[in-house]
Each structure stands twice: as structure tokens, then as C-alpha cells.
Amino acid sequence: MNTTVLVTGGAGFIGSNFVHMLVELRPDWRIVNLDALTYAGNRENLAAVEDRKGYRFVHGDIRKEEDVEAAFAAAKGAPGDRLLVVHFAAESHVDRSIVSGLPFVTTNVVGTQVLLDAARRHAVARFVHVSTDEVYGTLGATGAFREDTPLSPNSPYSASKAASDLLVRAAVHTHGLDACITRCSNNYGPYQFPEKLLPLVIANASEGKPLPIYGDGLQVRDWLYVRDHAEAILAVLEKGRKGEVYNIGGNNEMTNLALVRCVLAELAAPESLITYVKDRPGHDRRYAIDASKIRAEIGWAPRFTFETALPLTVRWYRSETEWLQRVRSGAYREYYARQYGARGDPA
Numbered sequence: 001m002n003t004t005v006l007v008t009g010g011a012g013f014i015g016s017n018f019v020h021m022l023v024e025l026r027p028d029w030r031i032v033n034l035d036a037l038t039y040a041g042n043r044e045n046l047a048a049v050e051d052r053k054g055y056r057f058v059h060g061d062i063r064k065e066e067d068v069e070a071a072f073a074a075a076k077g078a079p080g081d082r083l084l085v086v087h088f089a090a091e092s093h094v095d096r097s098i099v100s101g102l103p104f105v106t107t108n109v110v111g112t113q114v115l116l117d118a119a120r121r122h123a124v125a126r127f128v129h130v131s132t133d134e135v136y137g138t139l140g141a142t143g144a145f146r147e148d149t150p151l152s153p154n155s156p157y158s159a160s161k162a163a164s165d166l167l168v169r170a171a172v173h174t175h176g177l178d179a180c181i182t183r184c185s186n187n188y189g190p191y192q193f194p195e196k197l198l199p200l201v202i203a204n205a206s207e208g209k210p211l212p213i214y215g216d217g218l219q220v221r222d223w224l225y226v227r228d229h230a231e232a233i234l235a236v237l238e239k240g241r242k243g244e245v246y247n248i249g250g251n252n253e254m255t256n257l258a259l260v261r262c263v264l265a266e267l268a269a270p271e272s273l274i275t276y277v278k279d280r281p282g283h284d285r286r287y288a289i290d291a292s293k294i295r296a297e298i299g300w301a302p303r304f305t306f307e308t309a310l311p312l313t314v315r316w317y318r319s320e321t322e323w324l325q326r327v328r329s330g331a332y333r334e335y336y337a338r339q340y341g342a343r344g345d346p347a
């Protein structure tokens with residue numbers, strides 16, 4: 001039986017890492033990548049697989065039925081072949097959702113429904129919806145999100161992801177679609193767009209520029225190396241139970257300030273670069289993940305420690321300076337100037 005995976009958002013950060021992993025671990029699978037190439041999508045991330053037999057890029061928007069149909073047509077195999085969908089495509093940045101929520105609703109909510117409808121029409125064997133721990137809201141000093149923690153999203157981004165999770169749930173219950181939902185904590189690693197904290201501070205610190213820390217910097221996030229997330233998604237795709245939600249986390253909670261200090265130490269850059277700026281409105285204070293379900297049911301656990309994967313990540317951004325220069329040009333530059341003003345301008 002042949003397998004084809006339709007990946008949405010495969011030109012983004014996690015999607016491109018997932019495609020690289022699939023090529024390595026499931027070399028026989030065909031891959032179709034549907035991506036609109038928004039400011040966050042970059043075909044260069046997949047340059048090494050572009051010409052590979054069995055890989056096909058479809059430039060299209062998940063909000064448009066005709067684009068989604070074109071991707072399914074490209075993914076169509078012979079009778080009896082297996083068709084899987086892994087859905088990454090989204091507007092993913094909380095700060096942008098605060099500036100303008102509408103693209104988050106159209107892509108994350110409407111786009112997900114368009115895909116779910118198409119998945120039913122095309123008899124998809126398994127649909128994995130890649131979601132986030134942010135749908136659970138924020139935690140106090142103790143405790144961790146479990147899969148049965150009530151959804152309590154606080155930003156337009158997380159509200160749109162929670163809405164899409166509910167649409168996936170409804171497709172399972174109403175239409176019998178075989179779908180799973182994953183909810184992961186903060187990822188780091190190669191190909192992350194430098195609007196997100198970690199690549200932003202690596203890039204700025206390397207150039208001796210200020211590192212913007214929102215509020216007091218004592219917000220807590222759980223950090224997971226992107227390759228571990230990609231492997232967890234593959235494990236859910238192959239071994240998850242229909243209709244189930246799986247939390248994915250790194251068991252690696254730290255404050256933003258502690259994280260930034262680790263980057264500074266890695267680069268031997270001075271603490272004086274740390275610059276406190278106005279806090280993010282509605283900023284969630286603490287996230288932590290209880291990932292015992294995926295470990296117990298599927299046997300997934302992270303393989304990378306923060307101590308090994310942070311240096312790998314810092315080295316990657318230090319060596320891929322041309323990639324960084326290119327993604328920091330154009331639309332990103334305008335956004336950066338709006339977000340941080342002249343003081344933090346990377347130019």
C-alpha cells in the first residue's frame with residue numbers, strides 16, 4: 001500500500017522540519033505540500049527536497065476550496081492507497097494577532113473547515129491537526145495543562161486555534177472523520193521566522209543589538225526542540241487513537257529572561273543587551289505541559305535536551321546568515337519597525 005501525506009503549511013518553521021524528517025524516516029511516502037507562502041512561508045526551507053521524486057509543492061491558500069481541491073488532486077494515488085493529512089498552515093504569531101485578528105480567523109478557523117470538508121470528500125485515512133498549548137490559557141505558579149484542561153484562550157491567535165480544534169472535534173463526532181489533535185508547547189530550532197523570541201534574540205545578540213523583553217521577563221514557557229515535535233506528530237499520525245487530543249511538551253520550563261541569558265552565554269554576548277519593553281497585552285504568565293498521555297499511549301518522549309539542542313540551534317542561525325538576511329528583508333522589516341519602533345530596528 002502506498003502512502004501520500006498532504007502537508008499544509010510545509011514551507012513554514014515546523015512544517016518544513018516535519019517534511020525534512022519525513023524524507024529521512026519515511027522515504028517511500030509521497031509528500032504534497034500546500035502552502036500560500038505568506039510572509040512566514042519560505043520555499044528555500046525545503047530547497048533540499050524540491051527536486052525529489054515523490055515531493056510536490058502546491059502554491060495555494062487553505063481558505064480557497066479550489067486551491068485545496070488542487071492539492072488533493074496532486075495527492076491522489078491509486079485505488080487502495082492511503083491518504084493522510086497533517087495540518088500546520090496557520091497564522092502563528094500572537095503579537096500579529098493583537099495588531100489584526102481577522103487573518104487569524106480566516107486562515108485558522110475558516111481554512112481549517114475548508115480542509116476538513118475536503119478531507120471527508122477524499123476519504124482521508126487520518127487527519128492530524130497541529131494545535132497549541134495556548135488554547136488552555138494561562139497557569140498560576142503550579143500545575144500543568146492536561147488534555148482535559150478546559151479551553152480558555154486569551155489571545156486572538158489562541159482563540160482562533162481553539163475554534164479550529166473544536167471544528168476538528170465536531171468533524172470526528174458528526175461525520176466520523178478520523179482525526180487527532182496535538183497541542184504542543186514552544187518550539188525552537190532551524191527555519192523559525194525571526195519574529196519569534198528565540199531566533200530574534202539570537203539574531204540581535206549576534207549583531208550587538210538590543211534584545212526586547214516584554215514586561216518583567218518572568219513569563220514561563222516550556223521549550224521543545226522542533227525535531228522532537230515533528231517526531232511526536234508522526235507518532236500520532238501512525239499510532240494515535242481516532243478523536244483523541246495529545247499534549248506534547250519538553251518538560252523544560254523556563255522564564256523568558258532565563259532563556260535569553262542562555263542565548264547570551266552561548267554567544268558570549270553581554271547582559272547589557274537585554275532591554276525591557278512594554279508588555280504584550282493579555283500576556284499569558286505561565287505554560288506547562290503534562291505530556292504523560294502521549295508517552296503512555298504512544299511511547300513518544302523528547303530525544304533532545306535543551307543543553308544539547310540550544311547550542312545546535314544557535315550554531316544553525318550563526319551559519320545560515322544568508323537565510324536570515326533574506327527572511328529579514330521586505331515585509332518582515334516593516335512589521336519589525338511597527339512592533340518595536342526605531343530603537344529595536346534590525347537595519
Ligand code: NAD
Pocket residue numbers: 008009010011012013014015034035036037038039040041042060061062063087088089090091092093107111130131132133161183184185186187188192193
Ligand atoms: P509558521 O508561521 O512558521 O508557518 C506557517 C505556514 O503556514 C507558512 O508556511 C505559511 O505560508 C503557511 N500559511 C499561512 N496561512 C496559510 C493559508 N491561508 N493557506 C496556506 N498556507 C498558509 O508557523 P509554525 O511556527 O511553523 O507553526 C505551524 C503550526 O504549529 C501552526 O498551526 C501553529 O499554530 C502550531 N504550533 C506552533 C508552535 C511554535 O512554537 N511555533 C507550537 C505549537 C503549535
Ligand code: DAU
Pocket residue numbers: 092093094095131132133134184185186187195196197198200212213214215217219221256280287
Ligand atoms: O506555546 C506555543 C506557541 O508558542 C505557539 O502556539 C505559537 O505559534 C508560537 O508563536 C509560540 O507563541 P509565543 O507567544 O509563546 O512565542 P513568542 O516567541 O512570540 O514569545 C515567547 C515568549 O517571549 C512570550 O512570553 C513573549 C516573549 N517575547 C516575545 C517576543 C517576540 C518577548 O519577551 N519579546 C519579544 O520580542
